[in-house]
Amino acid sequence: MSEPVAIIGATGALGFGLALRWGVAGVPVVIGSRDAARAQEAAERARQAVPDAHVEGYENAEAATKAEVVVLSVPFRNQSETLTNLKTVLQPHQLVVDATVPLAAAVSGRATRMLGVWQGSAAQQAQEMVPDGVRVVSALHTVSAASCSDLDHRLDEDVLVCGNHREDKERVMALIDRIEGLRSVDAGRLEMARITESLTALLISINARHKTHAGIKITGL
Amino acid sequence: MSEPVAIIGATGALGFGLALRWGVAGVPVVIGSRDAARAQEAAERARQAVPDAHVEGYENAEAATKAEVVVLSVPFRNQSETLTNLKTVLQPHQLVVDATVPLAAAVSGRATRMLGVWQGSAAQQAQEMVPDGVRVVSALHTVSAASCSDLDHRLDEDVLVCGNHREDKERVMALIDRIEGLRSVDAGRLEMARITESLTALLISINARHKTHAGIKITGL
Numbered sequence: 001m002s003e004p005v006a007i008i009g010a011t012g013a014l015g016f017g018l019a020l021r022w023g024v025a026g027v028p029v030v031i032g033s034r035d036a037a038r039a040q041e042a043a044e045r046a047r048q049a050v051p052d053a054h055v056e057g058y059e060n061a062e063a064a065t066k067a068e069v070v071v072l073s074v075p076f077r078n079q080s081e082t083l084t085n086l087k088t089v090l091q092p093h094q095l096v097v098d099a100t101v102p103l104a105a106a107v108s109g110r111a112t113r114m115l116g117v118w119q120g121s122a123a124q125q126a127q128e129m130v131p132d133g134v135r136v137v138s139a140l141h142t143v144s145a146a147s148c149s150d151l152d153h154r155l156d157e158d159v160l161v162c163g164n165h166r167e168d169k170e171r172v173m174a175l176i177d178r179i180e181g182l183r184s185v186d187a188g189r190l191e192m193a194r195i196t197e198s199l200t201a202l203l204i205s206i207n208a209r210h211k212t213h214a215g216i217k218i219t220g221l
Numbered sequence: 222m223s224e225p226v227a228i229i230g231a232t233g234a235l236g237f238g239l240a241l242r243w244g245v246a247g248v249p250v251v252i253g254s255r256d257a258a259r260a261q262e263a264a265e266r267a268r269q270a271v272p273d274a275h276v277e278g279y280e281n282a283e284a285a286t287k288a289e290v291v292v293l294s295v296p297f298r299n300q301s302e303t304l305t306n307l308k309t310v311l312q313p314h315q316l317v318v319d320a321t322v323p324l325a326a327a328v329s330g331r332a333t334r335m336l337g338v339w340q341g342s343a344a345q346q347a348q349e350m351v352p353d354g355v356r357v358v359s360a361l362h363t364v365s366a367a368s369c370s371d372l373d374h375r376l377d378e379d380v381l382v383c384g385n386h387r388e389d390k391e392r393v394m395a396l397i398d399r400i401e402g403l404r405s406v407d408a409g410r411l412e413m414a415r416i417t418e419s420l421t422a423l424l425i426s427i428n429a430r431h432k433t434h435a436g437i438k439i440t441g442l
Binding site: 112113114144147156157160185186187188189191192194195196198199201202203205206208209210212213214215216217218219220221 | 333334407408413415416417419420422431433434435437438440442
């Protein structure tokens with residue numbers, strides 16, 4: 001049994017896929033959604049897909065109180081609003097895993113283009129917005145939502161993890177490594193998120209040309 | 222026998238490594254350097270390392286007249302000056318393969334950080350600087366210079382290729398695929414170079430943590 005993980009935005013494709021994968025791995029999952037009924041419905045769907053899974057559903061703010069590690073898997077368009085709503089809820093011991101990608105699609109631009117975020121990256125924006133003492137780790141941008149939520153698809157790729165504290169990254173990496181087929185790789189400080197986030201746009205460009213759901217791997221490790 | 226390739230800046234580690242690898246693959250190589258004597262000396266070293274290789278050395282501007290595909294492998298600090306010097310030499314049928322990375326190291330910043338290039342990327346700056354009719358393809362940023370120039374090291378990684386014309390990319394990809402252990406991947410339009418160039422900074426950050434010469438691979442192709 002692992003520590004539980006809360007996934008804010010887990011009714012979205014990536015978040016729900018992660019809930020399934022962690023469910024398979026025996027990690028207790030708390031699904032968060034803006035709407036409690038939708039969260040409960042998603043949890044029910046997850047339990048049907050993975051009968052052994054420990055999955056519950058709550059409204060986002062309540063979900064965020066149920067685990068020390070809180071994955072933020074929302075569209076960039078909603079990141080700031082979501083974090084504002086969590087401001088009075090998140091506690092100093094908690095860890096936010098930001099998976100947000102500032103694709104230009106958020107402002108009806110192309111999904112192969114990035115928006116410039118004043119703080120450098122969505123993860124650094126998240127770090128600025130969370131209450132004092134809450135620390136942000138950036139991860140999970142390159143895992144295809146479609147592949148992740150299809151349990152028949154065998155994952156085989158790396159997840160780049162950025163953060164300013166080694167112990168935070170190790171905690172997140174341990175959770176990621178619980179998912180079969182994913183290998184976590186420490187990619188450096190949180191500021192490197194401006195590069196790792198942009199890999200989503202790169203993979204979308206590659207997907208368009210190769211009709212696939214690409215992922216990435218680091219060689220030489 | 223393949224079409225020849227000229228490498229501008231081939232006395233540097235990556236350029237020289239590429240000369241060796243193409244030499245092994247039977248691709249005729251023209252080494253360019255700012256100094257003709259250094260270029261000839263590098264060509265001599267390459268022929269000693271790879272006895273069968275067809276390698277010659279010339280001053281950059283002359284080297285650039287010897288092949289239709291011209292790889293630009295110079296530090297970002299020198300990219301603009303080098304292209305200015307090639308302005309009267311490059312002809313409309315030629316293809317420039319830009320491998321430049323605008324690392325902050327160019328202005329004594331960190332090698333894990335990028336400079337913002339007004340045009341979007343070093344490759345787009347190159348496209349702006351070359352004479353009309355010369356087209357730029359962006360590639361080869363993630364191949365470790367140390368690994369590439371060590372012929373005992375077995376390469377096994379991908380090379381992301383960006384450009385605005387499919388036929389240009391196919392020509393460059395055919396050359397890259399001649400090198401054993403490298404697989405070229407079409408990553409989209411030239412503007413995607415702003416992401417592929419930044420992968421060098423990402424790999425440098427990963428290398429620092431993992432004491433390696435990392436490369437990248439795209440999964441799912």
